Amino acid sequence: MKKLKEMLSIVLSAASLFGASLPAYAPSNLVEEVITTYIPMSIMNQSTKYVALGDSITTGYGLENYNSNDVKNKTSEKSFVTKLSKKIGKEAVNLGVDGIDSTRLLKAITKPSTADEKEIIAQIEKAGVITISIGGNDVFMALAEVLNDKLGKDKNLFNANKQDILKVTMDLIFNKSAKETLKNNVIKATRTFTGDKANNEEGNFASIIREIKELNPGAQIVVNTIYNPYDIQFASFCNEAIETINAKIISDSENGKNYLVADVYSAFAKARKGTILVNADTGKTFDPHPTAKGHEVIYTVIASVMQNNTLPYSxxxxxxxxxxxxxxxxxxxxxxxxxxxxxxxxxxxxxxxxxxxxxxxxxxxxxxxxxxxxxxxxxxxxxxxxx
Missing domain, CATH: 2.60.40 (Immunoglobulin-like)
Known part of the structure; x- marks a missing residue:
C-alpha cells in the first residue's frame, strides 16, 4: 500500500511538471482520495495474506507444546488463527506478541524501531484480512503486577498454586491502600485505551485502527471484544474496565462500516456452565488464556461475523x-x-x-x-x- 501511495504521488507530481493543473477543489489528501474512491475494494482485498495482530491470545499461549520462542508453534492446529486461515483460504502471518498491550502495539505501528516492528508494518500493508485481539493486558497486567509482587520470587498467576493465589488475593482485599492503587492503575490503563472525549484525547485503540487503515485501506479488519477470564468480585472495577473497553470497540465500529466486531466477550459469557473455555475455568490455575475449546469458539465468532453472521459450519x-x-x-x-x-x-x-x-x-x-x-x-x- 505504501508503494501504491508513492507511485500515485509521483504520477501527480509529474502531471504538474508538464503543465497539468489540479482543480481548486482538489482535496489536500488527494492520494488517499484516489486510492479509496477509484480503486475497487474487491481489488484491494485480493491479498492472499491474513495478518493476526494482538497479544498472547493471538500467539496461542497455553496451547499444547506452546513455546514462546518457537515462531512455528504460532500456527498450531488448535489456534483460532490457523482455523480462520484455513477457512478463508489465506496464508496466516501471526504477529501476536505475548504480553503486549495497546500502548506497545500502537508504538510498533507508528514508531517501529526493531526488525520485528518493521515487519509488522510490512505485513499489514500486504494483508487482505487483519484480526486484532488487544486490550486484555491493559486491564489485567495491572492486576497481575500487584498479585505477582505479593506471590514472591519465581511465582506468578500462571504457575502458582490456587492456595497461594487465594492467600495473596485475600491480603489484597483487606489492604485498602493496595486495592486503591490497583483501582487507579486499572482506570488509568482503561482511559489510555479508550481515550477521553472530555479532554479531546483519542486513545490508543482509535489510533491503532486509524494507523492500520492508513497503511492498508482495503484490508478487511475484524476486532475481537475481550472476554472476562474471571469474575473478580473484590475488584469490580476490573469488570467495569472490560465493559468500557468493549463498548469502545463496538461503538467505534460504526455498525461494521469501520471494521467488523467479533463479540468474543458475549460468546464466552453465555457459554453453558461447565464448558471450559479458559484455563482458569478448571479451578486449578488463574491462567486467563483460552483452552483449545476457547480458541475454537473465538474462531467460530470471527468466521461467523465475516460471513454475514452465519455459522462457518454446514x-x-x-x-x-x-x-x-x-x-x-x-x-x-x-x-x-x-x-x-x-x-x-x-x-x-x-x-x-x-x-x-x-x-x-x-x-x-x-x-x-x-x-x-x-x-x-x-x-x-x-x-x-x-x-
Missing part, C-alpha cells in the same frame, strides 16, 4: 413442511423455523452437532430456538416437522 436442515434459517449474534445462535402455508410451528427441533448425541430443543411461539455459540464446533443436522 447445516443440513430437514424441516418437513417448512424451512430453517439461522443467525449469530451476542454470543448465541438463533435458529428459526418458518412453516409452509397451512402448517404450524413445531414444538421443538432436534440438533446433532458433529458426532454428538441428538439434542431436543424447544421452539418459542415465533419458531425460534437459541443455543450458546460455545456449543457449536462442527457441522450439524437439524430436523423437525411442521404439522
Amino acid at each position: 447445516i443440513k436442515a430437514s424441516i418437513s413442511n417448512g424451512k430453517l434459517t439461522h443467525s449469530v449474534f451476542e454470543g448465541e445462535v438463533h435458529f428459526k423455523v418458518t412453516p409452509d402455508k397451512g402448517y404450524k410451528i413445531p414444538k421443538n427441533i432436534s440438533i446433532t452437532i458433529g458426532n454428538g448425541d441428538k439434542t431436543i430443543i424447544a421452539l418459542d411461539s415465533n419458531g425460534t430456538a437459541v443455543i450458546p455459540i460455545a456449543d457449536v464446533g462442527a457441522d450439524m443436522v437439524v430436523s423437525g416437522i411442521c404439522d
Whole structure:
C-alpha cells in the first residue's frame, strides 16, 4: 500500500511538471482520495495474506507444546488463527506478541524501531484480512503486577498454586491502600485505551485502527471484544474496565462500516456452565488464556461475523413442511423455523452437532430456538416437522 501511495504521488507530481493543473477543489489528501474512491475494494482485498495482530491470545499461549520462542508453534492446529486461515483460504502471518498491550502495539505501528516492528508494518500493508485481539493486558497486567509482587520470587498467576493465589488475593482485599492503587492503575490503563472525549484525547485503540487503515485501506479488519477470564468480585472495577473497553470497540465500529466486531466477550459469557473455555475455568490455575475449546469458539465468532453472521459450519436442515434459517449474534445462535402455508410451528427441533448425541430443543411461539455459540464446533443436522 505504501508503494501504491508513492507511485500515485509521483504520477501527480509529474502531471504538474508538464503543465497539468489540479482543480481548486482538489482535496489536500488527494492520494488517499484516489486510492479509496477509484480503486475497487474487491481489488484491494485480493491479498492472499491474513495478518493476526494482538497479544498472547493471538500467539496461542497455553496451547499444547506452546513455546514462546518457537515462531512455528504460532500456527498450531488448535489456534483460532490457523482455523480462520484455513477457512478463508489465506496464508496466516501471526504477529501476536505475548504480553503486549495497546500502548506497545500502537508504538510498533507508528514508531517501529526493531526488525520485528518493521515487519509488522510490512505485513499489514500486504494483508487482505487483519484480526486484532488487544486490550486484555491493559486491564489485567495491572492486576497481575500487584498479585505477582505479593506471590514472591519465581511465582506468578500462571504457575502458582490456587492456595497461594487465594492467600495473596485475600491480603489484597483487606489492604485498602493496595486495592486503591490497583483501582487507579486499572482506570488509568482503561482511559489510555479508550481515550477521553472530555479532554479531546483519542486513545490508543482509535489510533491503532486509524494507523492500520492508513497503511492498508482495503484490508478487511475484524476486532475481537475481550472476554472476562474471571469474575473478580473484590475488584469490580476490573469488570467495569472490560465493559468500557468493549463498548469502545463496538461503538467505534460504526455498525461494521469501520471494521467488523467479533463479540468474543458475549460468546464466552453465555457459554453453558461447565464448558471450559479458559484455563482458569478448571479451578486449578488463574491462567486467563483460552483452552483449545476457547480458541475454537473465538474462531467460530470471527468466521461467523465475516460471513454475514452465519455459522462457518454446514447445516443440513430437514424441516418437513417448512424451512430453517439461522443467525449469530451476542454470543448465541438463533435458529428459526418458518412453516409452509397451512402448517404450524413445531414444538421443538432436534440438533446433532458433529458426532454428538441428538439434542431436543424447544421452539418459542415465533419458531425460534437459541443455543450458546460455545456449543457449536462442527457441522450439524437439524430436523423437525411442521404439522
